[in-house]
Amino acid sequence: MASPQTNPALLDLARRGLSGERRAIARLITLMENRAPEAPALMHELIPHTGRAHVIGITGSPGSGKSTLTNELIKEYRRQGKSVGVVAVDPTSTLTGGAVLGDRIRMLENYQDQGVFIRSMATRGQLGGLSAMTNDVVRVLDACGKEIVIVETVGVGQDEVDVAKAAHTTILVEVPGMGDDIQAIKAGVLEIADLLVINKADRDGVEKLNLHLQAMLGLAPKKPWRVPILKTVAAQSLGITDLAEKIDQHLVYLKASGEYLQREKARLRDELLSRVREEISRRVLRSEHQPGGMADLIARLENREVDLNAAAQQLLQQSLS
Numbered sequence: 001m002a003s004p005q006t007n008p009a010l011l012d013l014a015r016r017g018l019s020g021e022r023r024a025i026a027r028l029i030t031l032m033e034n035r036a037p038e039a040p041a042l043m044h045e046l047i048p049h050t051g052r053a054h055v056i057g058i059t060g061s062p063g064s065g066k067s068t069l070t071n072e073l074i075k076e077y078r079r080q081g082k083s084v085g086v087v088a089v090d091p092t093s094t095l096t097g098g099a100v101l102g103d104r105i106r107m108l109e110n111y112q113d114q115g116v117f118i119r120s121m122a123t124r125g126q127l128g129g130l131s132a133m134t135n136d137v138v139r140v141l142d143a144c145g146k147e148i149v150i151v152e153t154v155g156v157g158q159d160e161v162d163v164a165k166a167a168h169t170t171i172l173v174e175v176p177g178m179g180d181d182i183q184a185i186k187a188g189v190l191e192i193a194d195l196l197v198i199n200k201a202d203r204d205g206v207e208k209l210n211l212h213l214q215a216m217l218g219l220a221p222k223k224p225w226r227v228p229i230l231k232t233v234a235a236q237s238l239g240i241t242d243l244a245e246k247i248d249q250h251l252v253y254l255k256a257s258g259e260y261l262q263r264e265k266a267r268l269r270d271e272l273l274s275r276v277r278e279e280i281s282r283r284v285l286r287s288e289h290q291p292g293g294m295a296d297l298i299a300r301l302e303n304r305e306v307d308l309n310a311a312a313q314q315l316l317q318q319s320l321s
């Protein structure tokens with residue numbers, strides 16, 4: 001395995017990334033995304049520098065204004081002198097084509113500011129899954145000194161819920177006047193929200209949506225953190241300061257209550273398990289066509305010579321030895 005100790009070019013790349021150099025950060029992210037052979041050694045260099053960023057997830061239906069809000073938050077944090085990293089994740093992009101993602105992040109792209117780094121991730125079916133990849137990209141940005149890391153995800157589904165686990169503070173964006181408000185708010189997605197934002201509050205139906213959201217929150221199990229409902233008009237920069245304040249308060253709450261550490265632990269547990277699963281799958285597949293490998297076992301399963309449990313045990317033993 002490549003190691004920065006033995007590879008000065010890699011060590012230099014890590015060093016330049018850690019000092020905040022954009023091109024190095026971009027390269028580091030690409031290597032992580034591709035699970036390049038250099039990735040583990042680079043991550044080893046970066047890890048001691050992680051754990052400082054406040055990771056904020058922004059999620060919600062297509063077109064609800066997530067990117068516009070992200071832009072506004074970037075401006076707000078820059079005013080506060082904080083550096084910002086953004087990961088725009090689109091789990092649907094291979095289905096809809098790259099052009100849509102291009103369009104989605106277009107509004108986020110025009111940043112010359114050295115204090116801002118924006119990256120989009122487009123591909124479904126990455127090794128280890130989208131959430132593993134998102135976690136790695138967040139780690140790179142964290143290590144490279146971004147004090148705020150925003151993860152924008154589109155869609156409503158498991159991908160989004162998984163990706164949200166990378167965040168300390170998850171914001172669910174809703175818009176008024178979308179017809180059946182309740183339908184737009186899937187219970188599972190509401191559960192991951194630490195803050196609810198009614199964006200496009202310049203439109204009709206804000207109070208109706210507000211009442212719906214309050215009712216939905218009332219049904220959820222009581223938690224010490226009371227999920228606030230905020231109103232924004234991102235396109236006119238309205239409500240952003242309040243939003244940023246609530247985001248700060250949530251972090252304070254997480255740290256004071258001990259939930260920060262609990263969540264970190266739970267996330268690391270998930271990640272560790274999924275890494276182990278990934279590695280086992282990789283090994284099993286690598287020896288698929290060798291004697292006693294998966295192909296052989298499938299044939300024996302077909303002939304009823306072996307049962308699934310025994311076959312699985314055999315594969316596990318072989319792949320771990």
Ligand SMILES: Nc1nc2c(ncn2[C@@H]2O[C@H](COP(=O)(O)OP(=O)(O)OP(=O)(O)O)[C@@H](O)[C@H]2O)c(=O)[nH]1
Pocket residue numbers: 061062063064065066067068069104105107154155199200201202203232233234235236
């Ligand atoms: N009226 C109104 N329009 C807004 C507001 N915020 C954003 N928009 C508009 O809504 C459209 C979609 O905004 P985006 O920020 O791209 O939404 P998004 O959620 O990032 O969209 P996807 O990434 O494609 O899911 C744009 O045309 C914005 O200008 C708002 O507060 N009021």
Ligand SMILES: [Mg+2]
Pocket residue numbers: 066067068104105152
């Ligand atoms: Mg967007």
